Amino acid sequence: MLEILIQGLLLSGLYALIAVGFTLIFSVGRVLNLAYGSYIMIAGYVYFYFSQLLGLPPIVGLLLAGILGSCMGLLKYNLIVKPLKGDHIPVEISTLILAVILQSAIILYFGNSAKILLPIFQGVIHIGNATVTYNVLAATLVSWLILIVLFVFIRKTHVGRAMQAVSMDSKGASISGVNINKINMFTWGISGFLGAIAGVFFASYTQLSPSMWVAPLIIAIAIVIVGGIGSIIGTLVVAHIIGFMEIISVALISPQLRGVFTMLLVIIVLIIRPKGLFGREEL
Amino acid sequence: MMTFLKIDQLSAFYGKAKALHDISLSVKQGEIIAIVGANGAGKSTLLDSIMGLTKIEGDISLEGKSLIGKTTPEIVQSGVGYAPERFNLFPYMSVYNNLMVGAFTAREDITRNLEIVEKLFPRLKERTNQETHTQSGGERQMVSLGRALMSSPRLLLVDEPTIGLAPKICLEIAVVLRRLRDEFNTTIVITEQNANFAMTLAERLYVLESGSIKIEGLAKDLKNDPQLTEAYFGH
């Protein structure tokens, strides 16, 4: 029981971190960013390269991954999203193609086999009969910290409020003196950064492989669909619903069923509450 | 008095369709003018064009400096506030946060501007935490005007300030706009379908029909103009 509670909390924290960057882009930029999984995968490899192959300190690898994630977000916004303004289908198709190309590039350089990422933080801690690695605990704490900072930032600062404003009414934001383009750039940069940080922790939670962009992308989409696109609180709550559902089904039924209940939940919510449990599209 | 806002040979386009044809007008500092016109005349298009939101030809200048080529936020920064027709408020943000977004370009003036807005619209002060999607039309109009004032505008554009509002609220809004001009020397351009209301507030009128200016003159001279009477005193 305690084991399930702890594992559930840890996994959910990670899932929330994975989903939040994705939510941000959907709300502010109105783009379903299917490249999001690629930031996660690439970030894992960047970390692997710098901190494991070159032996730089973990924090440096993590930051480099984050910076590269930001750059990828900004590149995508400037090269694909902005030129194809308002035309969602070409944006999404070209993004998916890009994700597959990136996967091939990684295979070319690092090979196709999965790699084990050494834990960013060494050691374990025992809570009751549950064993928790410092690594996973750190992922959860970092995730919570980032979510709290983001939440406060969006509600209490001028730029954060401007992000909300753009997500609710872009003309209204513009005539209030907000530069929509700058806010979009900022959001894409932050989203890429968060995706990358989530990616490093996700890779160390599971393992590193060229196809590891698919699972987190599906998790992000599921959380965002069930939570109601755009709500940070919704993202957090649903990340916990999905995280606990997975842990419980693995522990009590079968590890094979891990993702099945998540998918069922998505389908049920789409049918009965198409706007999600928290139903609205703004931040 | 010098010309504050000058519009010269302005045409505006939606795709290939021309919505405004060679509009020229000028507004002096501290003046209140009204653009009167029926549905589809091009009133909102004219105000949107001043804000840099449409594709235009011709020139628009503020205090002798052209606004052409500036982005909407830059135009706000140079002193133009806009309360648009459908308000374009942020529905799931509180009144306070809507006002704070309005202050995006004038953060040093927040305390002073907030005081002014609360003085002009005491009702907003009582409802500072209400999200605007739950507000009445009159309250939304107040938030919209308040948000525009938070950017410290010297020129205020208001698109149909009275549309759908009860006569009592129309009057309140008129009093507020008058005070803004009298106390802060704010230059004001409103649009109206109701020529009666326009004349009680504005000193000068331009009548817009199918994207062109048909009549212009002082409110007191136009009061008895038969052309105007027939078309715009239906209310």
Ligand SMILES: Nc1ncnc2c1ncn2[C@@H]1O[C@H](COP(=O)(O)OP(=O)(O)OP(=O)(O)O)[C@@H](O)[C@H]1O
């Ligand atoms: N986004 C748009 N795309 C295409 N045509 C438009 C657009 N907005 C306005 N128009 C057209 O431009 C003309 C002027 O419209 P505008 O909204 O400026 O009129 P208005 O005087 O504000 O009318 P109302 O009193 O109904 O608000 C109309 O013929 C309208 O159909």
Ligand SMILES: [Mg+2]
């Ligand atoms: Mg209009």
